[in-house]
Amino acid sequence: MEYILGILILSAINLVAVLGLSVLTGFTGLFSFGHAGFMAIGAYTSAIVTARLHLPFAVGLLAAGLVAGIISIGLGRLTLKLKGDYFCIATMGFGEIVKPLLNNWKWVGGARGWESIPKYGGISLLLPFAVAVIAVILSWNLINSRQGRNMVAVREEELAAQMAGVNVLRSKMIALVFSAVLAGIAGGLMANFIGFIAPKTFxxxxxxxxxxxxxxxxxxxxxxxxxxxxLLTVLPELFRAFSSWRLVFYGLAVMIIMIGRPKGLMGGLELTPTSLRKAAAARKAKRDTAAATAEGEKR
Amino acid sequence: MNVAPILELKGLTKRFGGLTAVNDVSMSVREGGISGLIGPNGAGKTTIFNLITGVYKVSEGAIEFKGKSILDREPYQIANLGITRTFQNIRLFKNLSVFDNVLTACHMSAKYSLLESFFRLPRFYREEVILRKKAESLLDVMGLSDRADLTANNLPYGLQRRLEITRALALDPALLLLDEPAAGMNPDETEQLMRLMEEIRKSHNLSILVIEHHMDLVMGVCDHIHVLNFGCTLADGPPDDVANDPKVVEAYLGGEEIKSC
Structure with missing residues (x-):
């Protein structure tokens, strides 16, 4: 039971980080290979707040998001003017900078990692799920607002977005900061639910x-x-019985999905009651026309 | 009749390294008028559009919109001041629906903040309704309502151009720049486009500057024409004068080597 709960908590934590990245990569079109850096910043911030300053967990989480967000503004100022791939490489560099800094910072455990971070049980176990739900709602609200539509415009056609009066740099900055705040909070959750963090995790x-x-x-x-x-948090756990082969299965599963559905599971569509109804109606219409033509052929 | 120009270019020059793409061009667009910018390929027409919209930085000269310089503005600021454009090679938000293309461009008609978006505060709902109504009515006026749900990429070519103009109108511009709107259109579609230009000029209180190769269109709708060749002004005036200008005829039909500028 505890094992399953652990996996669920882990999925919720991953989900929080992924949602931010979804806004940045999926909707604004900026690829990042450095968001573990923001998770690290969040994790260590929350650990410091709870273990060293002895403040409540909620304060630690808020601080985690805040610090990651502030640092992302600095990173954005430096890198957001870069085009596509170059931005991606810059984020990679950022992620790689965070790790050695933490490795050399003895006060937080250095390379060996930091044990004995306060862990929370009982009602606090619900916190990751609550945060995940809030993150879903906030992401959804952002994407379906004028600011969110501007992000999509930037992804689709940057020049045309500019000509439509979209402040491209600001749109990218909002997406980056949002993703960093969520990654930071996810890191904070991770630190305080696992109770141990090390730079190499990130x-x-x-x-x-x-x-x-x-x-x-x-x-x-x-x-x-x-x-x-x-799915992708649970999948490696399901294959745990195959021990050393599990990452092979994991990789294969990802490959098969990407070959079968090159645009990803949802392919840019959303799973909502309205979209489901629409899909059902389309399928029914298709069946009806098929039946009608079959009828026609019979005659 | 002496109407103040809405847009004025003064001694506009753009150099790319050693190449002078636009050389000391001065022209103006009359408020409420339709001006044409013509010239052979590579004459610097689109470069001028890119200079006006702030995509390129001006090397020398001045650009004044409603009497104020817009040289130090960012492209998005210029768009919000009231200059919007379409592109020679259509640039729609391809994967979005026709409706969302226009809705996105309506964004300046709403003022709700990021915080109001995150928490869906009352003003968000109030202004979202306004935005949607605006997009709907624009599509209606432009005859695209019945295709509102179609993905922009799947529209026929002529309608893609129309959608691009609709998107530009969503910002309530004072000046619309059209870059070869009739490219690839048959005479029928060109005819329709000409009527459309006249219509939106009246209904939206617009001034229009259009780059075009279709002489029928240019001569038909423009009240003023500016001819470029090799980045320099070749002629400037009402359509009839320009059409009969020997230098223009020469540039288009060929002739003896023209001394540039």
Missing amino acids: NMVKSTELTIIVIFGGLGSISGSVVAAL
Whole structure:
């Protein structure tokens, strides 16, 4: 039971980080391979606040988001003028800077990591799920606002967006800060639920994993990101019985989905009551026309 | 009749390294008028559009919109001041629906803040309704309502151009720049486009500057024409004068080597 709860908590934490990245990558079109850096910043911030300053967990989480957000503004100022791939490489550099800094910072455990971070049980176990739900709502609200539509315009056609009066730099900045805040909060949740953090947890593999989840779910789909985050966190656990082969299966599963559905699970569409109704209506219309033609052929 | 120009270019020059793409061009667009910018390929027409909209930085000269310099403005600021454009090679938000293309461009008609978006405060709902109504009525006027749900990429070519103009109108511009709007259109579609230009000029209180190769269109709708060749002004005046200008005829039909500028 505790094992299952652990996996669920882990999926919720991953989901929080993935949602931010979904807004940045899926909707604004900026790829990042450095968001584990923001998770690290959040994790260590929350750990410092709770373990060293002995403040409540909620304060730690808020601080985690805040510090990651502030640092992302600095990173954005420096890098957001870069085009596509160059921005991606710059974020990779950022992620790689965070790790050695933490490795050399003895006060927070250095390279060996930091144990004995306060863990929370009981009612606090619901916190990751509550945060995940709030993150879904906020992402959804952002994407379906004029600011969110501007982000999509930037992804679709940057020059045309500018000519339509969109402040491209500001749109990108909002997306980056939003994603960094969520990654920071996810890091904070991770620190205080696992109780142990080490710089090497937040390496490029972690950054890549987050981006893979977003692409797997389908760029430009919040619901796709949600499904993918849950699926891809649970999947490696399901294969745990195969021990050393499990990552092979994991990789294969990702490959098969990407070959079968190149645009990701949801392919930029959303899973909502309205979209389901529309899809059902379309399918019915198709069946009806098929029946009608069959009828016609019979005659 | 002496109407103040809405747009004035004064000694506009743009150099790309050693190449002078636009050389000391001065022209103006009359408020409420339709001006044409013509010239052979590579004459610098689109470069002028890119200079006006702030995509390129001006090397020398001045650009004044409603009497104020817009040289130090960012492209998005210029758009919000009231100059919008279409592109020679259509640039729609391809994967979005026709409706969303226009709705996105309506964004300046709403003032709700990021915080109001995140928490769906009352003003968000109030202004979203206004935006949607505006997009709907624009599509209606432009005859695109019945295709509102179609993905922009799947529209026929002529309608894609029409959608691009609709999107430009969503910002309530005072000046519309059209870059070869009739490219690839048959005479029928060109005819329709000409009527459309006249209509929106009246209904939206617009001034229009159009780059075009279709001489029928240019001669038909423009009240003023500016001819460029190799980045320099070749002629400037009412359509009839320009059409009979020997230098213009020469540039278009060929002739003896023209001394540039």
